[in-house]
Amino acid sequence: MVETDACNSCLTAIRVLRVTLVDELEGKIDSLLEVLVSREVFTRDDREEVLCRPGPRSRVRTVLDILGCKGEEAAKVFLAISSEPQEEAQRDSKELNTQPQSIEYNKVKQKHKDVLRRRSESMLFYNTRHGEKNLFSEHYVNLLLVDGHQGLDIKRHELLTFGQKRLSMQQKSAVHKKIAPAELFSSAYGNRPVKKVLVTGVAGIGKTILVQKMLFDFGGRKDHLVFDFIIHMTFRDLNLIDKPTNFRELVLRKNRHLAKELDNIFANDEMLLIILDGFDEFRHYRGCNVDVFVTEPDEDAEVVEILGSLMQGELLPNASVMLTSRPTAVNHIPIGCVDRFVLIAGFSLAEVHDFFLHYFQDDAFADRMFAVVSANELMLTLCYIPAFCYIVCCILKESKDLCGESPKTMTDIYVQYLVCLIRSHTQSRAETFLQEQSPKGVEQLSDIVIKLGRLAFRKLMEHQTLFYSSDSDVAALEGCSLVSTFLDKTVTQEPGYTEDVYSFAHLTVQEFFAAVYCALTDHPLPEASTAGGTNSGHLDLFNRFLSGILSERNANLLSRHLGLSYHKDKVDTYRQRIIGELAVLCDNGAHILNHLHCLFEQQDPSLALAVQPKTLRINVSDETLSQMDYNAIKYFLNPIEGKISELDLTGTGVSCEALRDIQPLLLRCESLWLGENNLDMDSVQVIADVLQVSDTMTHLGIGWSNLGDDELLVLSSAIRVKKKLTELWMEGNRVSGRGLLSLSDLTPNPLKKVVAIWNDLTDTEPEPRCSQESITVNFNDDHMTWEAWGEWVYKRCEVSSNEKLVTVLHKVCNVSVDYLEVQWARTFYKQLSQLIKHRIESCTEDDMCKKLRKFENILDL
Missing domain, CATH: 1.10.533 (Death Domain, Fas)
Incomplete structure (x- = not known):
């Protein structure tokens, strides 16, 4: 003061x-x-x-x-x-x-700990039988928590690329960055007290288990949690409230034992922790950045206003708040109020093994099963995600009765998981479905699976994950004992009535059932999607499951165990469609990654050979690629002989290891685009190795890849060996005049075009180094070159999310008024300005609008 x-x-x-x-x-x-x-x-x-x-x-x-x-x-x-x-x-x-009530306050505090201990003492698995208890203390395996958060430009099914990132993170994370759950609110972090913590992680990574761990420890009176009270709420429960309420009532819905002391708890809010679990499931998640605040616990308002006020410190400003969410919803959280970002990185390899020991309760058998998984890249990748580690263990427990080979695809895993769960829930009933293998039992079982699939499919198309008992598709499942195997149930209570609300344990399970329904019934296949346009990724995994189910091996498995038959005409139609769509995508150079995964799910090499495009252009840009993605790319390209016209790996986070992995494909490329990747010297050396032996590569793009003179020197030496490269695009790097000098003897033969705009070049550089016509260091009036460049940039901007668009704009809007006098530049930037205006008009996020308007102003000069 x-x-x-x-x-x-x-x-x-x-x-x-x-x-x-x-x-x-x-x-x-x-x-x-x-x-x-x-x-x-x-x-x-x-x-x-x-x-x-x-x-x-x-x-x-x-x-x-x-x-x-x-x-x-x-x-x-x-x-x-x-x-x-x-x-x-x-x-x-x-x-x-608080002093006069301290005795009663402490009594209630003790009671609340006992309640939380009781609620958190059991760990619920998806196929837990009624009355069966799995003690949390016996099954919990440590999670890796690290400071930081994932990028916001992640599609809905981030789990598909997570495993490989996790391997990298495990190798690179320093020990001092790991966080214990009790340290999340440590005052030693940063320069100010930590009051608001955001915990992010992909689906199934353990966000809810982390919450349960904190409640379990607090209920067990662990001294390291220094709060007097922890209030736990889930957004699934909060979704059930559709009328004004107040924070007091929200707390008392499941904590009536706090009623007498709640005023003192609120008054002593610096000793209160509020945990809000599953923000991405909140139906109002887009509206939490409120500007109408609730400041008192008794003040009635909409739920979204209450929670927004709590997050932003307007309600109970001294309370601590922990919020969990998938990365896909993080950009709707008022980030300015968050003091600490924490990422759950799942299991390490040792913890996967530990989970197997806990699950199988037999060290020798667990070790054998762990060896099976370690030999299967897909299964091992998924096991770094705790929920899917459980699914894999479930399959392995029953696999001797299923099929002779380990799963090779995501669909293989889920088909076997479906059969495992049904077997697990029916094998103890001597007179039911699978034990007798009676026609009636199989018919009943297939009917139930189809009904679940119809529910999953219809709600998936409507972007819904909660289903009310009044819905006809839910009502059709009434009385079925297997429903609890796949659906979680919550009861919503309103004055005068109660209603059951259901949801699948994971969104991926809903997508799988939706694909089963679409594949194995008369429902028509979804319309083809070969055209461009913004792709939210909403149906990516559904389409992969659909392809996998419409494959012979999985269709046979579902028929043999569940009595689900498929229509051969639909299988043939789908196979012809995927062949046709892949051909069109290759010809157009459109984004192709999810189609490659659909092909991979089929596991039929003859399909790749049947795709015969006029030009083989593979565009997988602007996706952070995992090992599974590279496997899908190789699965398509390896059987096909001859040149690859274009391979676009722009903005994919490609590493040296990945480049080595696909090096045989790089040798077949005519054009290779590697821009917007952080290419270190090891990565550059792989590219140089390719250039030294390739008779094919003529175009190379390495723009905005953090390359300097030393890296360019390595590349120029490699180009001299074969002298086949005719165009080198390296805009937005750190190259100086000294680096460009290393290319002087290569221009104009073989290098007819070198584009080096936006590098570390100044007016003081010696003139001869940059005077050759082949080397372009500034925009010029070469219409053919720049119009093609502008078309490529604009095409990327059109299909990008707003976050990605801003990233691209930062790179390409570094222009002067002089450049805008050139005709092609005027046309291109006017077109870009119109796109920005359109995005602003449809954008609902204030912060994003501000970023876009900044570029709108630049281009209005």
Whole structure:
């Protein structure tokens, strides 16, 4: 606090320091207000006037306004109080409010811990039988938590690329970055107290298990959790509330035992932790960045306004809040209020093995099963995600009765998982479906699977994950004992009635059932999707499952075990369609990755050979590729002989290891685009190795890849060996005139075009180094070159998300007014400006609109 001169009026000091006081006191205004009342500087009416203001900063301003009418003595007392350490003011406030109830407060605190312990002591697996308990303490395996968060430009099925990232993270993460659950709110982190923590992670990675671990430890009175109370809420439950309520009622819905002491709990909010689990499942997740605040626990409002106020510190400002979410929804969280970002990185290899030991309860058998998984890349990749580690263990437990080979695809795993779960839930019933293998039993079983599939399919198409018992597709499952195997149930209670609400345990399970329904019934296949356009990834995994189910091996498995038959005409139609779509995508150079995965799910090499495009252009740009992605690319290209016209790996996060893995494919490329990847010297060396032996490669793009003179020197030496490369695009790097000099003897033969705009070139560089016509260091009036470049850039911008669009704009909007005088540039940037305007009109996020408007202003110059 800034000290005032003794000769100055305290009222004057308050007026002069008003802005500073608002900044300094917003975090402790409530406790300060109580002290002002206790010292009779303020009346209770004054306090009420302050408390009715929305938000802590507004309250500070109101206090300062009231003091202006109270006189010099009141201002003097206020400055003295506000200069005290916050702990003293809070202590005074606590003594006034909580001391008389301390005995009862502690009793309720003890009871609440007992309740949380009871609620969290069992770990529920997807096929847990009724009444069966798996003790949390016996099955919990440590998760790896690290500071930081994943990029926001991640598609819905981020789990498909997670495994390989996890391998890399395991190798690179320093030990000191790992976080124990008890350290999430550690005051030692950063320069300010940690009050709001955002925990992100892909589907099934263990977000809810982390929450259960914290509740379990707190209920077990572990000293390392320093809170008096933890309030746990799930967004699935909050979705059931569709009318105004208040925070008090939200807490009491499942914690009635707190009713008598809830006022004191709220008053002592610096000792309160509120956990909000599953933000990505919240039906109002797009609207939490509210500007209408709730400031009192008893104030009625819409649920989204209550939670938005809680996240932004307007409601219970001293409370700690932990929010969990998939990365796909993170950009809808008011990030400015988050003090710490934490990423759940799943299991390490040792923890996967530990999970096997816990699951199988037999060390020798667990070791054998772990060896099976370690030999299967797909299964091992999935095992780094805890939920799917469980699925794989479930399959392995039953695999001797299923098929002779290990799963090779995602669909293989889910088909076997489906059969495993049904066997697990039916084998103890001597008179039911599979034990007798009676026609009636099989017929019943197939009917139930189809009904589940119909529900999954219809709701998936509507982007819905919650299903009410009043829905006809849910009602059709009434009385079926197998429903609980695949659907979680929640009960919503409203005055006068209750209703059951269902959801699949994982979105991926819903997508799998939806694909089963579409593949094995008369329902027509979804319309073909070979055209370009923005792809949200909403149906990517559904389409992969659909392809896998419409394959002979999985169709036979489903028929043999579940009595599900397929229509051969539909299988043939699908196979012809995927062949045709792949041919069109290759000809157009359109994005092809998900189609390659669909082909991979078929596991039929003859399909790849049947694809006969006029040109073989493979575009997998702007996706962070995993090993599974590279496997799908190789599965398509390896059987096909001859040249690859184009391979576009722009913005894929390609590594040296990945380049080595696909090196035989690189040798067949005529054009290779590797821009927007951080290419280190090892990666550059792989590219150089290809250039030294390839008789095919004529075009190479390495723009915005952090390349300097040393890397360019390696590439230029490699180009001299075969002298086949005719165009080198390396815009936006760190190359200087010295680096360009290494290309001087290669231009104009073989290098007819070198594009080096936006590099570290200055007007002071020696003129001869950059004067050759083959080397372009600035925009010019070469219409053919730049119009093609502009068309390529614009095409990428058109199909990019807003986040990705901003990234591209940062690169290509570094233009001067002089450049815009060139005709092609004027046309291109005008087109780009129109795209930005269109995105702004349809954008609902203020922060993103601001970023886009910045580029709109640049291009309006």
